[in-house]
Amino acid sequence: MIFANRQHAGEVLARRLLKSKFDPEKSVVVAIPRGGIVVGQEIASLLKLSLFPLVIKKLGAPNNSELAIGATASFGKPVLDRWLIAELRVSGDYIKKEILKKKREARARGKFLGVKLEPEVFASKTVIVVDDGLATGQTAKMAAKILKQFGARRLILAVGCAPTSVAGEVKKDYDEVVCPATREDFMAVGQFYQDFRPVEDSEVKAILNQKSKIKNQN
Numbered sequence: 001m002i003f004a005n006r007q008h009a010g011e012v013l014a015r016r017l018l019k020s021k022f023d024p025e026k027s028v029v030v031a032i033p034r035g036g037i038v039v040g041q042e043i044a045s046l047l048k049l050s051l052f053p054l055v056i057k058k059l060g061a062p063n064n065s066e067l068a069i070g071a072t073a074s075f076g077k078p079v080l081d082r083w084l085i086a087e088l089r090v091s092g093d094y095i096k097k098e099i100l101k102k103k104r105e106a107r108a109r110g111k112f113l114g115v116k117l118e119p120e121v122f123a124s125k126t127v128i129v130v131d132d133g134l135a136t137g138q139t140a141k142m143a144a145k146i147l148k149q150f151g152a153r154r155l156i157l158a159v160g161c162a163p164t165s166v167a168g169e170v171k172k173d174y175d176e177v178v179c180p181a182t183r184e185d186f187m188a189v190g191q192f193y194q195d196f197r198p199v200e201d202s203e204v205k206a207i208l209n210q211k212s213k214i215k216n217q218n
Contacts, residue, residue: 010042133189
């Protein structure tokens with residue numbers, strides 16, 4: 001499947017999520033900035049659910065920042081791909097420095113976006129975690145770890161695309177995984193989108209501000 005853009009991916013995922021049994025009164029959408037927020041906005045709007053951002057930064061491999069060897073939020077312990085770290089022979093010193101760097105970046109982005117995580121919002125809820133796609137699955141694993149700590153009752157992962165192996169791997173962390181497009185010869189998330197232009201923090205902030213205004217009006 002090829003999506004026209006992230007909004008289209010959100011529409012497709014929302015239709016598929018309608019087949020999942022969850023109580024709208026006890027469910028929320030958690031989207032991972034940046035691209036995941038655009039997808040999550042569509043899902044939240046179509047399913048009439050609240051949308052919350054969860055800032056997570058992937059830990060890049062040495063000399064290849066796009067290859068994730070793990071992921072971290074601004075708080076708590078990161079998740080690490082031990083197998084990949086061993087294969088690439090990544091030093092412990094590099095990992096420590098990368099974690100500190102990405103925690104600072106996550107903190108700064110969260111501050112800019114006005115993200116205030118309140119665990120009670122997710123406690124005993126069905127939480128639908130959204131991103132535009134998975135490459136290594138590390139951000140999805142980190143999201144699951146955090147939300148379980150917050151007391152989420154059920155976790156559903158909704159992503160546009162993923163490598164077949166990764167889609168299978170993250171099932172260990174979620175009660176359900178909704179992923180319309182998987183391929184064994186996966187190269188990049190962008191190959192599944194006709195329009196995969198970068199999403200800026202300002203766009204993410206505008207979406208979150210709009211959702212906040214709607215919520216306050218209701």
